[in-house]
Amino acid sequence: QVQLQQWGAGLLKPSETLSLTCAVYGESFSGYYWSWIRQPPGKGLEWIGEINHSGITNDNPSLKSRVTLSVDTSKKHFSLALSSVTAADTAVYYCARGGTTVTTTWFDPWGQGTLVTVSS
Amino acid sequence: SSELTQDPAVSVALGQTVRITCQGDSLRRYYASWYQQKPGQAPLLVIYGKNNRPSGIPDRFSGSSSGNTASLTLTGAQAEDEADYYCNSRDSSGNHVVFGGGTKLTVL
Numbered sequence: 001q002v003q004l005q006q007w008g009a010g011l012l013k014p015s016e017t018l019s020l021t022c023a024v025y026g027e028s029f030s031g032y033y034w035s036w037i038r039q040p041p042g043k044g045l046e047w048i049g050e051i052n053h054s055g056i057t058n059d060n061p062s063l064k065s066r067v068t069l070s071v072d073t074s075k076k077h078f079s080l081a082l083s084s085v086t087a088a089d090t091a092v093y094y095c096a097r098g099g100t101t102v103t104t105t106w107f108d109p110w111g112q113g114t115l116v117t118v119s120s
Numbered sequence: 121s122s123e124l125t126q127d128p129a130v131s132v133a134l135g136q137t138v139r140i141t142c143q144g145d146s147l148r149r150y151y152a153s154w155y156q157q158k159p160g161q162a163p164l165l166v167i168y169g170k171n172n173r174p175s176g177i178p179d180r181f182s183g184s185s186s187g188n189t190a191s192l193t194l195t196g197a198q199a200e201d202e203a204d205y206y207c208n209s210r211d212s213s214g215n216h217v218v219f220g221g222g223t224k225l226t227v228l
Binding site: 047 | 165206
C-alpha cells in the first residue's frame, strides 16, 4: 500500500523560499502525477502543481511562476520550492499521488501535511 | 471557467440522505472527485470518476453528474460522516486542477 511522507521547514520569514520534499513508499513512481496541495488555516484546498516521473510539470497560474517542482526518481522523492513567500502562503501543505484519466483526476493517498508559517 | 462552487454548509438528520453539490463549467467535460476531511486530518478520497469508491469507503457514499453539476450523495448519514467535503476536477483547459470551496456537513 502506497504511503507518502513529507518534510520541510515549518517557519519562514517573508521573501524566503519554502522547500518541502515528499517520499513515496510501496509504489512505483512512474505512471502517476505527484502533486502539492495547500490549505490556509480555516480555508479550503488549493492545488499548487504536479510533476510526473519524467519531470513534466503543471502548476497553478495564480502562483505567478513562484513554483518549482522537481523529482528524484532514484529516491522516489518529489519536491516543492515556492519562492518569495509572504504571510498569504501560510498554510498546511500536502503532497499527494494524482491519478488521471481522460475524464477525471483524483488524489489518493495524501501525505500527513506540513504546517508552514510565514512570519517576520 | 476554472471555478467550482459548493454550498458552504449542509445539514442532515442522522440516518437520512443528503446530497452535496459542486458546480462548474469544467464538469461538463470532467467528472468530479470528492474528499472527506475531518479536523486535523488530511483529506480522504471518497469518490472518483463516474462513481468509483476507493477500497474501504462505505457504499453509502455515491457520486453522480448532470450537466455542470456533480453530486455526492450520502445515503443513511452516520455521525462519523460529519466533516468537510471538497470536490475537484481538471479545469476547462485540462492542464490545471481546481477545487471547490468545500461544504461543511453537519449530522444532526
